[in-house]
Amino acid sequence: MDTLTSSASFRPLVLDGSNYAFWKVKMRMNIKSIEERVWQRVLDGLSTPRIMDADGDCRVKPESAWSNDEVQTSNFNSKALNAIFTSVDVNMFSLITNCTSAKDAWDILQRHCEGSESVRRTKLRMLTSKFESLRMEENETIVEYDRRF
Structure with a gap:
């Protein structure tokens, strides 16, 4: 087969x-x-x-x-x-x-x-906030930043 x-x-x-x-x-x-x-x-x-x-x-x-x-x-x-x-x-x-x-x-x-719909919305808000505050550190390489991203 x-x-x-x-x-x-x-x-x-x-x-x-x-x-x-x-x-x-x-x-x-x-x-x-x-x-x-x-x-x-x-x-x-x-x-x-x-x-x-x-x-x-x-x-x-x-x-x-x-x-x-x-x-x-x-x-x-x-x-x-x-x-x-x-x-x-x-x-x-x-x-x-x-x-x-x-x-x-x-x-x-x-x-x-x-989780429930409200839990999913809360998780999404937290992830959005975390994403918006994500910045590359001065001593970080692009590969390291990408991995963390």
Whole structure:
């Protein structure tokens, strides 16, 4: 099998909590390479199929009664969830072990590693401030400044 064209030959980076930004980009492409609709389950989540019973109450549809489309949608979620499960370390896995939706697992990891929206805004303001105050020291070479940058 040609390793350049087989997505199965590429092993995703393992998320350990310190490499989330890099992991997120690689995982997005890894999941999309499985199939675009697999990534769609990460974005949209999975809703359990429901039916109306004889009394007019909405209840969970038994898996044995799912349509082919409902089974396929569930399979896309399972593939995405498997990709996420196999690309996190034990500590990160413990956060998502009970997830049945790829979206839920993705969102939990994002909140854990990036924080809430307000935390991200605060981090961005701090980084912006740090960037604006960044100056090259007199005794510093361009290479050293670039590395620090």
